[in-house]
Amino acid sequence: MGEFLHLLASGLALGGVYAIMALALVMIYQATQLINFAQGEMAMFSTYVAWKLMDSGWPYWRAFAATVLVSFIGGVVIERVVVRPFARAPILASVIVSIGLAFIFNSLAGYLYGYSVTSFDSPFGDRPLFGGGYMSAHEAGAVLVSLCVLAVVYAFFRFTPLGLAMRAAAQNPVSSRLVGIRVGWMLALGWGLAAAIGSIAGMMAAPIVYLDPNMMFGILLYAFAGAVLGGIDNPFGAAFGGFAVGVMENLVGAYVVGPEVKLSVALAIIVAVLVWRPSGLFGRRLVARV
Amino acid sequence: MARRNGRIASIVTAAVVIVALAIPFFASGYRLYQGSQVLILAIALLGLNLLTGFNGQISLGHGAFFAIGGYGTAILMAKLGVPYWAAIPIASVVCFIAGFLFGFPALRFGGLYLALATFALAVAMPQMLSYKGFDAYTGGPMGLLLTKPHAPFGLPLSGDQWLYLFCLAFAAALYWAAVNLVRGRVGRGLIAIRDHPIAAETMGVNAALYKTTCFGVSALYAGVAGGLSAIVVGFVSPESFGLPLSLAFLVGIVVGGLASLGGMLFGAVFIEFVPNVADQLTVNFGESAKALPGAVYGVLLILVMALMPAGVAGAARALASLAARFFAPARRRTM
Amino acid sequence: MSAPILEAKGLEAWYGPVKALHGVDFEVEDGGVTAVLGANGAGKTTILRALSGLIRRAGDLRFRGRPIGALSTEDIARLGIAHVPDGRGTFVDLTVEENLRLGAYTRADRQAVRADFDRVFGLFPRLAERRRQQAGTLSGGEQQMLAIARALLMRPSLLMLDEPSFGLAPLVVAEIFRALGGINRDEGASLLLVEQNASLALDLADHAVLIETGNVALSGPARAIRDDDAVRRAYLGY
Numbered sequence: 087m088g089e090f091l092h093l094l095a096s097g098l099a100l101g102g103v104y105a106i107m108a109l110a111l112v113m114i115y116q117a118t119q120l121i122n123f124a125q126g127e128m129a130m131f132s133t134y135v136a137w138k139l140m141d142s143g144w145p146y147w148r149a150f151a152a153t154v155l156v157s158f159i160g161g162v163v164i165e166r167v168v169v170r171p172f173a174r175a176p177i178l179a180s181v182i183v184s185i186g187l188a189f190i191f192n193s194l195a196g197y198l199y200g201y202s203v204t205s206f207d208s209p210f211g212d213r214p215l216f217g218g219g220y221m222s223a224h225e226a227g228a229v230l231v232s233l234c235v236l237a238v239v240y241a242f243f244r245f246t247p248l249g250l251a252m253r254a255a256a257q258n259p260v261s262s263r264l265v266g267i268r269v270g271w272m273l274a275l276g277w278g279l280a281a282a283i284g285s286i287a288g289m290m291a292a293p294i295v296y297l298d299p300n301m302m303f304g305i306l307l308y309a310f311a312g313a314v315l316g317g318i319d320n321p322f323g324a325a326f327g328g329f330a331v332g333v334m335e336n337l338v339g340a341y342v343v344g345p346e347v348k349l350s351v352a353l354a355i356i357v358a359v360l361v362w363r364p365s366g367l368f369g370r371r372l373v374a375r376v
Numbered sequence: 377m378a379r380r381n382g383r384i385a386s387i388v389t390a391a392v393v394i395v396a397l398a399i400p401f402f403a404s405g406y407r408l409y410q411g412s413q414v415l416i417l418a419i420a421l422l423g424l425n426l427l428t429g430f431n432g433q434i435s436l437g438h439g440a441f442f443a444i445g446g447y448g449t450a451i452l453m454a455k456l457g458v459p460y461w462a463a464i465p466i467a468s469v470v471c472f473i474a475g476f477l478f479g480f481p482a483l484r485f486g487g488l489y490l491a492l493a494t495f496a497l498a499v500a501m502p503q504m505l506s507y508k509g510f511d512a513y514t515g516g517p518m519g520l521l522l523t524k525p526h527a528p529f530g531l532p533l534s535g536d537q538w539l540y541l542f543c544l545a546f547a548a549a550l551y552w553a554a555v556n557l558v559r560g561r562v563g564r565g566l567i568a569i570r571d572h573p574i575a576a577e578t579m580g581v582n583a584a585l586y587k588t589t590c591f592g593v594s595a596l597y598a599g600v601a602g603g604l605s606a607i608v609v610g611f612v613s614p615e616s617f618g619l620p621l622s623l624a625f626l627v628g629i630v631v632g633g634l635a636s637l638g639g640m641l642f643g644a645v646f647i648e649f650v651p652n653v654a655d656q657l658t659v660n661f662g663e664s665a666k667a668l669p670g671a672v673y674g675v676l677l678i679l680v681m682a683l684m685p686a687g688v689a690g691a692a693r694a695l696a697s698l699a700a701r702f703f704a705p706a707r708r709r710t711m
Numbered sequence: 712m713s714a715p716i717l718e719a720k721g722l723e724a725w726y727g728p729v730k731a732l733h734g735v736d737f738e739v740e741d742g743g744v745t746a747v748l749g750a751n752g753a754g755k756t757t758i759l760r761a762l763s764g765l766i767r768r769a770g771d772l773r774f775r776g777r778p779i780g781a782l783s784t785e786d787i788a789r790l791g792i793a794h795v796p797d798g799r800g801t802f803v804d805l806t807v808e809e810n811l812r813l814g815a816y817t818r819a820d821r822q823a824v825r826a827d828f829d830r831v832f833g834l835f836p837r838l839a840e841r842r843r844q845q846a847g848t849l850s851g852g853e854q855q856m857l858a859i860a861r862a863l864l865m866r867p868s869l870l871m872l873d874e875p876s877f878g879l880a881p882l883v884v885a886e887i888f889r890a891l892g893g894i895n896r897d898e899g900a901s902l903l904l905v906e907q908n909a910s911l912a913l914d915l916a917d918h919a920v921l922i923e924t925g926n927v928a929l930s931g932p933a934r935a936i937r938d939d940d941a942v943r944r945a946y947l948g949y
Contacts, residue, residue, distance in 0.1 A: 121488055123436075123495065171682060177487045178434055179681045182630055185436070185623060186681075189674030197667035247816060254802050254813050261800035263784035264763065264793075265865060266817040303619060307499045310492055347507050353493075353500040360489055361481045 091220050093336040096294075099225035100308075101332020102232025103291045107309035108316065108324040109239060110280035110287070115318055117256040117276045118173075120180050124187035125284050126306030128164075130299060131191045132157040132285030133292050134199050137206055146209040150289060154282045161281025165274040195299045206292035228290040235286055236325050239279075243321075252276060304349055308335060311352040314359050317369025327366065331355060384696050385638075392641065396544055400537040408536045410648060412608045415543040416601045417644035421628045422554050422637060423597025428626075429635035430558060431590045432570030434487065437494030438598050439621035440501045445471050445599025446606040446617065447505065450520040451513050453607075460525045464546075464603040468596045475595020479588030498622040505614035519613030522606060543604050550597060554637050557593075566590055567635075598625075627673045630680050632687050639689025714776070716741040716869055716901045717762075717792075722770035724754075724761035731757045734770070735927050737920045739869065744895055744902040746916035746933060748909045748947065754925040755905040756797050759871050762903075763787055763794045774869070789817055793867035797874050797905075799858040803847030807838055810846050810857055814864030824864070831860040834890050852883035859887070863894065870894065871903040876911060884908070888915055909947040913937040921946050 107125065114122045122128075132153050139149035168187060172180050210227030214220070243249035255262045255272035262269050287309075288302065295301050308331050316327025331352065339348040359366060399411050424438045448467030452458040458466065482490050506517040514520065527538035557563055568576035569583050577583050606612045624647045632643025654668035684691045715738035724732040732754050739745045747755045761768035764784040772780040779787055788794070793814075802810050811831065815824045832839035835856040841849060846857060855875055862870055875891070876884040888911055895902050895915075906912035913919060916933040928946060929936070936942055 119488075121492060123491075168678065175681070178428065178432065178634075179685065181434055181436075181488070181491050182626065182677050182681050185626060186674045186677030189623070189670045189677065191674075193667035193670030193674065196670070197664045200663060201666060247812065250805075250809055250812060251816055254805065254809075257804055258800065258802050260765065260784075261796070261802060262813070263765075264788055264796065264800060265813050265861065266785050266788035267813070268785050303499055307496055310496065314489075314492070344508065347500075347503045349500040349503045353496040356493055356496045357481060360485050360493060364484065364489070 093340055095221035096225055097333035097336035099228045101329035102229045103287045104308045104312045104332050105325040105328030106232050106235050106283050107287045108312040108328040109321050110283040111313050112321045112324040113276055113280050117273055123184040126302030127188040127191035128281050129284035129288035130302040131195050133288035134195050136289050153285050157285035158278040158282040161278035162274045165277035192299050203296050203298040206297045208293035224293050231290055307352045311355040314356050315366055317366030320368045323368025400540045408540055412540045412543045414644045414648050415547040416604045418640050419547050419550050420598045420601035421640040421643050423594040424625050425629045427590055427594035431566040434491040435494045436491050437497035437622050438625045439617050440497045441471050441595040441598035442602035443501055443617035444474055445602030446612045449603035450522055450606045450612045453522055454520045460607050467603045468599040471599025472592045472596040476588050476592030479591030483584055498619045502614040502618045519611055521611045524610055539608050633689030636689035639687050642688045718773045720771040724757050725767045731925050733925045739901050739903050742899050744916045746912035746919040747905045749922035753922040755922050756873050759873050791868040793862035793865045794871045795858045795862045799854045801846045801854050801857055806843050807846055808842045810861050811864055814861035827864050831863050835860055852879045869901045873905045876908045
């Protein structure tokens with residue numbers, strides 16, 4: 087029982103990371119109908135930025151805030167400079183460009199910070215909570231941070247005019263223009279927000295999976311699985327999917343197939359959902375326009 | 377004009393063939409090995425290009441079929457004693473079936489979701505290959521070792537030379553097959569499905585059959601390449617078949633030229649030698665030079681998409697027509 | 712004679728490579744109502760799309776004397792031109808209230824916006840009842856009212872409507888046109904009204920333009936066109 091609870095708890099902790107990455111992926115998908123394959127590498131790069139700041143003496147939360155801000159700006163810039171020119175290009179071109187971005191971020195991180203695995207401190211410390219064995223302080227903190235991010239993003243989109251405008255721009259760009267919304271900038275803001283969220287995911291994941299340029303491939307895969315499971319056009323369904331994948335990965339990994347093949351659980355989830363219920367648990371039924 | 381371009385194409389092809397045949401007698405050791413690798417990669421790229429360039433199905437996981445071919449061949453040879461020249465065809469049939477079967481659910485995915493699913497396949501593959509449950513066959517995380525074959529019938533060739541020619545034979549045959557596929561009715565069907573899927577269906581093209589078969593064929597190509605690679609390299613291990621391999625294939629077809637078969641040779645040369653150059657640079661510039669291939673790949677992917685979406689092959693074709701027009705401006709049109 | 716609020720001279724427009732308007736001239740008087748009439752496919756909707764910058768266009772277009780032919784759609788909207796598109800263009804997944812708030816998105820004067828909310832709810836009480844409902848669940852007539860209300864919340868000087876009567880029951884249409892008349896009279900908004908229902912449009916309009924395959928066939932005072940039997944029978948089918 088103890089082990090089950092521990093698996094559940096750590097599944098939720100990483101699940102929180104997957105949930106907010108899935109949220110970032112879905113935000114961009116809703117606005118552009120494209121998947122950003124570089125989301126993981128961008129998050130990894132942001133985490134290195136945070137690490138570098140802390141290495142130079144910055145206290146954790148200040149480095150955290152600065153990283154989130156820098157990532158936001160970076161996301162906006164990338165959308166305007168790299169993504170915008172391909173707005174009307176076929177899907178294959180956009181996929182290739184986002185893979186290109188992934189390569190660039192991965193190499194940049196390797197070049198600037200080296201390829202050796204580094205440890206990354208958690209602001210919550212590593213002490214086990216609740217009498218030991220179930221959940222570490224960081225894992226609890228990570229779940230909390232994830233829930234906070236989800237709450238803040240929800241509030242932003244639901245209650246602020248800018249959030250409303252971004253939702254409108256994603257759903258109906260033409261009508262949005264007709265009321266004076268600058269749709270192009272809404273897309274850029276969406277990328278910025280996604281990059282900022284991704285950076286938080288990276289900073290929460292790093293103490294668990296350790297910092298190295300390839301840390302986010304697996305996490306990105308789980309985030310994809312979460313987004314697909316929850317419904318790729320439903321942000322909070324996707325977040326739920328992320329938590330679910332985190333827990334499933336741990337439980338299936340421990341009790342069914344063995345922890346060395348956990349990634350195939352993600353693969354199985356993706357294929358199964360796409361075959362049986364492509365719109366995911368909470369997504370809208372997709373109708374192909376002829 | 378077409379006749380002139382056709383002549384240039386024939387000259388280029390002849391030159392390539394002559395160079396390809398000459399290589400084993402002028403290069404040796406590592407260079408010859410690299411030559412074989414280029415041929416192997418070219419086969420894999422041909423397969424991926426058929427699927428993605430000609431048929432528009434995005435696969436970010438072709439390394440997985442390469443792996444199935446490689447491991448299939450290795451298992452047949454090391455565990456079941458099948459000779460290498462039989463192991464490859466058998467493994468490639470397995471790959472065709474695997475690709476064909478994967479193509480079915482792929483019909484429902486389409487576009488972006490297929491990219492996602494194949495991405496998942498690529499990331500999950502190394503773990504699946506090193507799975508303890510299969511390691512009686514796969515050798516687990518350690519992989520399998522293979523003995524390199526010798527030249528048959530007592531031919532005066534070294535093992536490396538023979539292997540190179542063996543790869544060349546496959547590459548030539550598969551290239552010829554691809555060219556004929558693409559030029560014929562099937563090829564036109566594939567392209568129609570890529571560009572106007574609904575119109576193609578209404579014109580009687582059985583899109584489902586074409587697409588799944590195309591998946592199977594492209595997996596077969598990747599499988600042959602994987603099998604050849606297993607033999608040439610002498611071992612298979614899970615680490616060599618991960619996401620980086622699949623993404624390298626993508627880079628290869630983009631740089632070489634989407635929907636250009638001839639360009640695949642250039643793509644293969646590119647993805648074989650760029651990491652090599654980077655490795656050599658680490659001697660002078662240290663660890664950080666390891667970042668070079670990724671950076672080059674990334675920048676090139678974006679630049680090629682922006683400036684010359686038809687890749688090197690397209691650029692070469694454009695240059696050739698430009699040159700032809702420049703050198704014979706006064707040539708009268710003969711009807 | 713007041714200066715026109717909108718002038719178009721030699722307006723051409725393309726859908727991709729296909730040319731849909733071949734040099735159309737018309738104007739909208741400041742505070743007036745101009746109706747654009749014609750058969751299906753004549754190019755009426757195209758005119759509005761061209762004015763809003765949604766499709767490729769050329770020609771001398773001026774709003775209050777200021778050229779707008781090179782402006783983006785958002786900038787044209789921000790000038791005070793509200794375009795209610797064909798199909799209504801409601802944000803179907805958002806609530807009625809959210810749709811309306813989007814109309815006021817570019818405005819900074821909160822108090823005036825609140826007053827405008829009250830006004831549109833007074834004009835269309837059904838919208839007030841359905842405030843928190845998802846816009847996609849509204850009936851066709853209610854969605855049309857919503858689209859107009861949203862445009863009104865922009866406090867436009869020029870309101871362009873594309874077939875507001877389309878697919879609606881006569882009673883609903885009458886209600887809408889009454890509201891439009893009120894908007895023009897009481898708020899001084901100029902109207903550019905594209906309509907297939909010529910009689911309704913001619914009752915409301917001061918001025919009318921008849922479009923036929925991308926060209927102006929006829930233009931003149933609305934009353935004259937309405938009272939001219941020959942024109943009515945030839946062009947308007949009644």
